[in-house]
Amino acid sequence: MSTENTTPVVSNFIRSIIDEDLAAGRHTSIVTRFPPEPNGYLHIGHAKSICLNFGLADDYQGNCHLRMDDTNPEKESDEYVRSIQDSIRWLGFHWDGEVRYASDYFDALYGYAVALIGSGHAYVCELTPEEMREYRGSLTQPGRDSPYRNRTVAENLDLFTRMKNGEFPDGSRTLRLKIDMASGNVNLRDPVIYRIRRVHHHRTGDKWCIYPMYDYTHCISDALEGITHSLCTLEFEDHRPLYDWVLDHLDVPCHPRQYEFSRLEMLSTLTSKRKLNALVTEGLVDGWDDPRMPTVEGMRRRGYSPAGIRLFAQRIGISKSANIIDMSVLEGAVRESLESEASRIMAVLDPIKVTLTNYTEGLSASRSAPYHPHHPEFGEREVPIAREIWVERDDFSDAPPKGWQRLTPGGEVRLRYSYVIKCDEVVKDAAGQVIELKCSIDHDTLGKNPEGRKVKGVIHWVSARHAIPAEVRLYDRLFSEPRPDAVRGEDGEYVDFRQFLNPDSLRVITGYLEATALDAAPEARYQFERLGYFVADRYDHQPGKKAVFNRAVGLRDTWSK
Ligand code: ATP
Ligand code: MG
Numbered sequence: 387m388s389t390e391n392t393t394p395v396v397s398n399f400i401r402s403i404i405d406e407d408l409a410a411g412r413h414t415s416i417v418t419r420f421p422p423e424p425n426g427y428l429h430i431g432h433a434k435s436i437c438l439n440f441g442l443a444d445d446y447q448g449n450c451h452l453r454m455d456d457t458n459p460e461k462e463s464d465e466y467v468r469s470i471q472d473s474i475r476w477l478g479f480h481w482d483g484e485v486r487y488a489s490d491y492f493d494a495l496y497g498y499a500v501a502l503i504g505s506g507h508a509y510v511c512e513l514t515p516e517e518m519r520e521y522r523g524s525l526t527q528p529g530r531d532s533p534y535r536n537r538t539v540a541e542n543l544d545l546f547t548r549m550k551n552g553e554f555p556d557g558s559r560t561l562r563l564k565i566d567m568a569s570g571n572v573n574l575r576d577p578v579i580y581r582i583r584r585v586h587h588h589r590t591g592d593k594w595c596i597y598p599m600y601d602y603t604h605c606i607s608d609a610l611e612g613i614t615h616s617l618c619t620l621e622f623e624d625h626r627p628l629y630d631w632v633l634d635h636l637d638v639p640c641h642p643r644q645y646e647f648s649r650l651e652m653l654s655t656l657t658s659k660r661k662l663n664a665l666v667t668e669g670l671v672d673g674w675d676d677p678r679m680p681t682v683e684g685m686r687r688r689g690y691s692p693a694g695i696r697l698f699a700q701r702i703g704i705s706k707s708a709n710i711i712d713m714s715v716l717e718g719a720v721r722e723s724l725e726s727e728a729s730r731i732m733a734v735l736d737p738i739k740v741t742l743t744n745y746t747e748g749l750s751a752s753r754s755a756p757y758h759p760h761h762p763e764f765g766e767r768e769v770p771i772a773r774e775i776w777v778e779r780d781d782f783s784d785a786p787p788k789g790w791q792r793l794t795p796g797g798e799v800r801l802r803y804s805y806v807i808k809c810d811e812v813v814k815d816a817a818g819q820v821i822e823l824k825c826s827i828d829h830d831t832l833g834k835n836p837e838g839r840k841v842k843g844v845i846h847w848v849s850a851r852h853a854i855p856a857e858v859r860l861y862d863r864l865f866s867e868p869r870p871d872a873v874r875g876e877d878g879e880y881v882d883f884r885q886f887l888n889p890d891s892l893r894v895i896t897g898y899l900e901a902t903a904l905d906a907a908p909e910a911r912y913q914f915e916r917l918g919y920f921v922a923d924r925y926d927h928q929p930g931k932k933a934v935f936n937r938a939v940g941l942r943d944t945w946s947k
Pocket of ligand 1: 420421422423424430431432434435455617618619648649650651657658659660
């Protein structure tokens with residue numbers, strides 16, 4: 387298993403456990419797994435788990451399986467299965483062998499259930515869901531035994547077979563483990579392991595009308611695949627005794643160990659598939675891959691790089707303490723990785739016209755400029771100049787603050803890769819808006835300093851005649867509230883997270899780009915000098931025809947003060 391992952395290794399408690407297991411000879415190599423439920427697209431939280439599971443397998447020359455946890459047929463689909471695989475590959479990881487499915491084990495799981503019945507460890511229960519809840523007790527109250535708990539093995543076997551054969555209506559019976567209704571751990575109070583549900587399954591079709599529950603399925607799937615370290619998030623800590631109980635009471639090939647780490651929670655966004663799904667189905671965003679979404683496909687379309695996301699995962703680390711991370715940490719990691727990956731070009735997004743009055747009409751010249759200041763292998767392109775150019779509106783001020791080094795009446799500035807110009811005249815419209823600057827070139831400043839004075843400021847620009855117009859999508863955070871799903875109103879109830887959607891999370895403008903950008907391949911990432919990192923939209927940018935760029939991230943953190 388190999389990836390392009392070159393992120394340095396940072397240790398954590400799970401690595402220490404693996405080191406010990408290998409040193410003690412408990413394992414000769416490791417097998418991990420990533421077990422998504424195909425009921426939505428993967429998000430940044432999953433990316434953390436992916437980097438952990440696949441990353442460990444890479445570092446220890448072990449294997450990592452991809453297993454679709456498809457035991458809830460209502461919400462699962464092949465669209466999600468495909469997108470999950472795409473996202474993992476795009477992040478730079480490879481699973482060992484074929485994609486696996488919990489549903490591959492339905493026959494085996496059924497056989498193990500029969501074995502548990504045979505050994506007196508499972509029974510068919512007829513309590514209704516309400517009754518079951520009532521019998522379960524609470525955190526402070528022990529539960530009560532189901533009246534069906536002491537059925538004979540023969541009776542249980544007969545009833546379970548008939549459940550499978552479709553003789554009973556949905557929800558009328560369950561198969562439960564016989565553990566301990568008085569256990570302090572609610573998960574051990576005779577948990578349900580099978581329920582009756584007549585739903586079409588995306589892989590097994592209508593073969594089954596009974597489906598196994600997650601806790602039962604997961605540990606057995608891990609054991610059947612020879613997983614050594616089964617890593618999950620902390621909310622499963624209380625399920626570990628059940629994980630172990632099931633494996634201890636069955637004749638399975640091995641007994642994997644479960645370890646828990648804290649879930650990633652990102653501020654200014656959401657990491658719940660259910661809520662992300664709501665945004666999509668209610669049309670509040672433009673699909674699962676909307677560049678504002680924290681999904682892997684959204685981040686990809688936004689222009690984030692796999693290396694940036696892996697760097698982020700490495701920085702936030704793996705531990706058991708709260709993992710609540712500001713968006714600026716992700717943006718910082720993305721920015722850092724793009725700094726060395728992205729070609730530089732010039733673009734003007736809020737243009738103001740500059741006429742170079744002493745530049746001959748109709749003439750044009752060009753200079754070659756590198757695509758990256760530190761990577762000559764990125765090559766060079768020609769940057770043409772002509773009498774009319776665009777510069778950025780905020781690179782001009784007629785009442786500049788102290789220390790201003792950009793355009794101002796009478797002031798000089800260098801055009802990046804070109805001449806020093808001087809602003810001679812400001813043209814305004816009737817409303818007092820600056821509409822044009824008339825500037826003159828110092829012809830003796832191409833590739834050298836002007837005589838007898840220093841010009842410190844350098845601004846970006848494009849030739850009006852040579853530049854191409856582009857649709858530029860300026861994305862910002864999806865929510866204006868740091869924890870959109872954790873705000874409570876005066877009544878103590880949670881406020882609907884939709885209220886905190888940032889109304890300015892997308893602004894679409896026309897910008898002017900160096901012509902080379904028109905030929906960019908979809909998903910090519912650039913730094914627009916002095917403006918930020920942008921990507922040619924994966925779907926809407928058409929090389930040679932139509933330029934569409936998305937802003938991935940600015941050059942500086944503009945959110946935190
Ligand atoms: P959601 O609540 O968004 O549906 P989930 O945990 O139910 O999340 P799964 O598809 O079951 O989603 O997750 C697959 C794997 O990814 C699990 O091992 C889970 O622990 C891990 N995972 C999911 N969300 C996060 C997160 N926010 N941080 C770290 N790991 C996560
Ligand atoms: Mg889950």
